[in-house]
Every structure is written in structure tokens, then in C-alpha cells.
Amino acid sequence: MTATRWLRHNLFRGPVDSVVTVLVALATGYVLWSAVQFVFVTGRWEIIEVNLKLLMVGRYPDVHLPRVGISLVIASTVGGLLAGVVHRRQLDAGTATRTSARDLVDRFWPVAIGIAMLLALSSSVGPWLVAAGSIGGAVAGRFLGAALPRAFHLPIVVGALITPFALVFYLADGQGWNEWGGIMVNVFIAIGATILSFPLGVFAALGRRSKLPVIRGISTGYIELFRGAPLFVLLLMAGVALQLFVPAELAPGRVIRAIVVFTLFTGAYMAEIVRGGLQSVPRSQEEAARSLALSPVRITFLIVLPQALRNVIPAQVGQFISLFKDTTLAGAALGLFEVLEVGTAITQQGTFAGQELLPETFAFIAFLFWIGAYTMSRESQRVERKLGVGHR
């Protein structure tokens, strides 16, 4: 299609359309121009440069900062290995698609801009080393994972499951997790609550479909109560009252309180997602398994659940994204030093107080969340297309 035809078809189809186009173009142009001015000219980004460490890792002790860097490198390497294993499996199954350079740019440009931004704002060598190590580790892991023989696949997957726990203990060795801050604690709470809420959600979903009335009642009660309750009120309550529910010697710290609430809350939503997946598995699967004389427990865990969980991967990613965004509530409700709380604090206290630098700070934080949420939702759409959910 030639340029003029494209313009006529997409922008100037009639008099009304043309007027709309011109007006919208003027408004968009003005907003874009102001945004570019803000980012490159008028924005005073010193506040981010000075407080970068606080925003990323809170008050993590300087001597132990290499632990954070090493953890990031390990995490990206393991992620690369997993991606490689998945690719290898798809190659063997004949479902792999070729990834072009353009695809990679299309998938990861927000992450690339994010890394570039953080490096531009940082004032030491550490972040450069970490970035180089993480990218190198991810790429090397991706190719190594695809090249290793099948015998390595199971150890790699098991290792990947153990890694988060190992890294948490490694990091907690530098500073106890109840003192963690910055976006590190947002990520920690989101991942921790997701991992813990997963079994809870699966069992609640199975319970809600059970034929036994008592089990069904308990599961339904749990799911509906936590889905009807506002997360913020639950967090406020946990902040002042969670220690009353357990013996005095078990009184939990702030991060644990947050994880308990997020786990219970997410578990209820996870249960509804898994229930949707269970309903999407055809009845004939269960009937076929029964005709093979499998026991009910085996039917559930070997036949029905794997198919159900596969179908709801995208919905689970969506739940993880909203959990990740909701971790900001922990700052306001529990006084946790997470990234939004840090951002509000640095604009109102210290050297930058009263200089109205909230737009700069919040734009930075919003962009961090946007990169994570946007990339994850795009990747999950890709997985959805690959699995062909809804197309079979």
C-alpha cells in the first residue's frame, strides 16, 4: 500500500475523520513534546541519582551489596537455562518457532530501555558489572540449556525451583528480610506470596469442586470471604492485630505480615483461576483415566490438574502482575519501606524536600512497574498463542 493510500485509509477517510485526526494530532503532539521536554530537559533527575540505591534495595548494607548483584546474575542465568530447556523441548516436539532479531527487539525493548536508564542514573561500576553479568548469564544459559542433553532437564528444573529459596537465604544473610526495602522488597513479597498461594489456591479449587459438602463449604467460604474483602483493610488489620492471633512468642515482622495477607488474598483468586482451568478439561479425560483403573487421587494429580494448570498459565501471570502492583499497598498500610514509600519519603524529607520533585520520582517508579507488568503480560500472551489455548 502506498503512503497516500495508507493515509487516506487510516487517517483521512472523510471530513469528520479528518477534523478528528487533526485535533487529536495537535493534542498528542503537545503532550508528547511536553513529555520529551520533561524527560530530557526540564526534569531534575538528581533526586533519582542520589537516591537510586534507596529506591532499589532500601537500606541494604553497602558491604553486602555484591550479594544483590550476584543474586541477580544467578537468577537471570537460571531464567536463561529454563528458557533454553523449554526451547529444546519445543524443538524436539516440532513446535518451536524461529526467533528473529526483530522479535527480540519487539519483546524486550522495554527491559532494554529500563536497563539503559538505570545505568545512566547510576554513579558507580557495580550496576554495570551486574548488568553485564545478568545479560551474559541469561544469554549463556539460554544456549547452554538448549544444548545440554535431556538428562540435564530434570536437574535444571529442580534447581530452578530451589534457587529462589537459596537466594532469599543468601540475601537475608546480609540483612534480615524484615528490614529490606526498595523495589527489592516488592519483588520479594510478590514472588514469595505467589509461590505460597499456589498450593493454597489449588487445594481450595479442588475443594470447591468436591462432592463432599463440608469440604466444599469450607473452600467456598474461604474463597468468597477473601475475594469480598478489600486488600488494604486486610493489610491494615494485619499491621495492628496479626500478632494477637498467634502466641506472643511468634509475633511476626512487617514483611512476614505482608506475605501472610498477600498469600491468603492471592490464594482465593488463584483458586478461582484454577477452578476455571479444571472446568476447561473435558470430562472424557477423567472418564478415560477411570477406565484405566487409576485411583481418584492419581486421576486428579496426574491427568486433570496438569492439563488444567497448563490452560491457566496466562491468567496466573495476570494475577502475578496485579499482585506485583499491589505490593505498593504494604508501604501505606504497614509502613514497609517499599519503593513507593521510599519515593514519597525522598520528595518530602531530606535535601530534596519542598522542591516539588514528585513528578520525577513517581515517573521513575511508574516506569519500573510498567516495564515489569507490560513485559510479563506480553510474554504471557505469547505463551497463550503458543499453547493455542482456546484454539483446540
Added chain:
Amino acid sequence: MKARPGAHRGARARPPFWRDVRVLRWAYQLAVLAAVVAFIAWLVANVRSNSEEIGIPTGYGYLDNPAQFPIPDSSFRQTQPVRDAIVVGLVNTLRVTIIGIIAATILGTLVGIGRLSGNWLVRNLARAYVETLRNIPLLLIIVFAYLGLALTAFPRIEDAWQPLDLAVISNRGVVVPALDGSAWALVLGIAIACGAGWLVARWRRSIADRSGRNAHILLWTLATGVAIVLVTWFAADYALDIPELEGRIVTGGIRLSPEYFAILFALVIYTASHIAEIVRGSIQAVHRGQAEAAASLGLSSAQRLRLVILPQAFRIAVPPLGNQYLNLAKNSTLGAVVSYYELALVTSISVGNGAPAVPSYLLTLTIFIVLSLILSALVNLANRRLALVER
């Protein structure tokens, strides 16, 4: 396999009770129930003993104690009991929820339709709106709308913005025009206008059905409605109360506090981004054949949208829309962060003033769960009315 003698008879006889499925089922359920009850009893006992140790009461007697804090923008005084403070908080929650649901639905529908526009610029602008707002934390938008917009970007009262001389926008809040006169008369007038409009529409439709000619249904209906509203307007002697700025004092109009503006604005633009996706998905979920069939019947593109596609899309959109409305109601508790006195903030402050924490928060949670149940009952009702009657 060779049948053992007596196998037939054995199948009929009852198995021993520890292998009887019916017995096992009940034993299993009783065991789980006992475990859950024991766990809850353990929690309750912990709360009791821990509260006694620190000396906090566990009952609901605190509801009659004086609240000891005032609530801005209301007639609530600090000598009134906690019970009344909770009612004021609930009213404030509902104020955000109801107005927010209406505004978010309108904005979200516009953006959702914009995402399917034939105009490349409009389509991508709508997409940018959705992809930006959906992927950043709601709390960040709320805090920014309060600290960044309502308190700092808005001018001081001396040089307030007065767009079209209709509203007064300053960092002391937004004052919008109000209706002067009996609100009930207007509500009644609108109700009568809707009823009459419906009757007229039916009458014109029957004419159109009989004669086969265009009976200008929309025109007739609108004319009837507008006429009745105008008559009520003048009969009840209405006037628009437009706010005016004199020096540093605003007279007339309705004042929205910066806190109310911030929470409402943030909730609306955030929820609208989710509603837009629902609207878009629902329109795209209507089978292509429907639009093609309508086109082959000679309907114009506007008629296709209004008569064929939107009614079917709306049916698909109702359940997820209901979910978004529930989310908006629950997210209104974030108003507490910008000191908007809704339920969560009222509860939190009264707990800080000495009300026992566990009963207070359980009460607030119960109110929200009841609110959720009412909202989802309404959505289910709408869903049942709209659902396709299957053959």
C-alpha cells in the same frame, strides 16, 4: 481373569466399615471440619488471651464511645459515638463508589470503542492509554493525583482556574455547578420523562412495524423526554448554581475536596483502562457473521453497531464489568492513603484512638463483604435478564 467362587456374593455383602466409602467420606469430612474448627478456636483463644494481657476489650461496646476525632466536610463532631463515624465513613465510601462506577463506565466505553476505531491515531492513542494505566500501580496514581495534582499543580485560590467560568479549580478543591432547588422534583421529572419516552418509543415502533416506514423512533423519544424535563425544570423553578470566586472565597456550587477529587479521579482513570479492555474484547467476541449479515440487510454502520453488535457485546461484558465494579468498590479504601475519610480511614483512626483492633476491622470487613454480595447480586440479576435464552 478367573472369577473366584463366591466373588459374586462378596460384592453384595457390605465391606468392613473402615473400607466402606460412605463411612470413609463422613469420617474424612468430620476430620477436616474438626481441624478447621480447632484452628479457628485456637485463633479466637489467642486473640482473647493476648487482648486480656494488654488490657483491650474484645466486645463491640466501643461503638457507643465518643469517637474523639472530627471528620472534615461533614457535620460529624468528635463527641459523637464511633457508630456514627462508621456511618459517615460508609456514606463517603459509597459516594466514591457510585460516582466512580458511572464515570469509569462512560470513560471506559469511549476508550474501548476508540481502540477499534478506523482512525489510526485514535486507535493507538486509546491503546497507549490502556497499556499505560493498566500496568502501573493504582496507589501510585492515587498519591500522584493528590500530592502532585490536587495540592501542587492546581493553583492557589487567588488565581484559581475557572474554565468557561463554570467551575473553580484550586488547591483547596474543585467547585462545580450545582442544581438549586428540590432534587426530588428533578428525579421525579426524569423518571416521568423516561417512562413517557419508553411508551412513545413503543408506540412509534408499532407504527413502524405496521407501516414498514421509518417512524423516527429516536427523534420522537428524545423530543418527548426533553420536553418533559424542560417543563419540570421551569415548573419547579430550577436554576444552575454556578460557583463564583470573590477574593479568596468561593460562593455557590458544590465543593469537592482535594482528597475526594484525587481518589475519584485516580479510581476512574485506572478502572476505565480495565473497562476499555472488556468493552473491546466483548465487541470483538461478537461473531463476524453478525456484522456481515446486518450489512447484507442494508443496515448502515451506525445501525449495525447500535442494533446488532452492541446489544450482543453488552451481554458478554456484564460479568467481567461486575468484577471491575467490585474492584472499584474495594479499591476505594485506598482513599485512606490521601486522608479521604472513607471506611478504612475511619476504622484505622478509631483503632488508633483506642477502639479494639480485631472487632473494628472485622466489622469493616463484614460491611465490605456485604457490599460485595449486594453488588454481585445486582450484576447477577442484570446477567439473568440479559442472558441469551437458549433453545
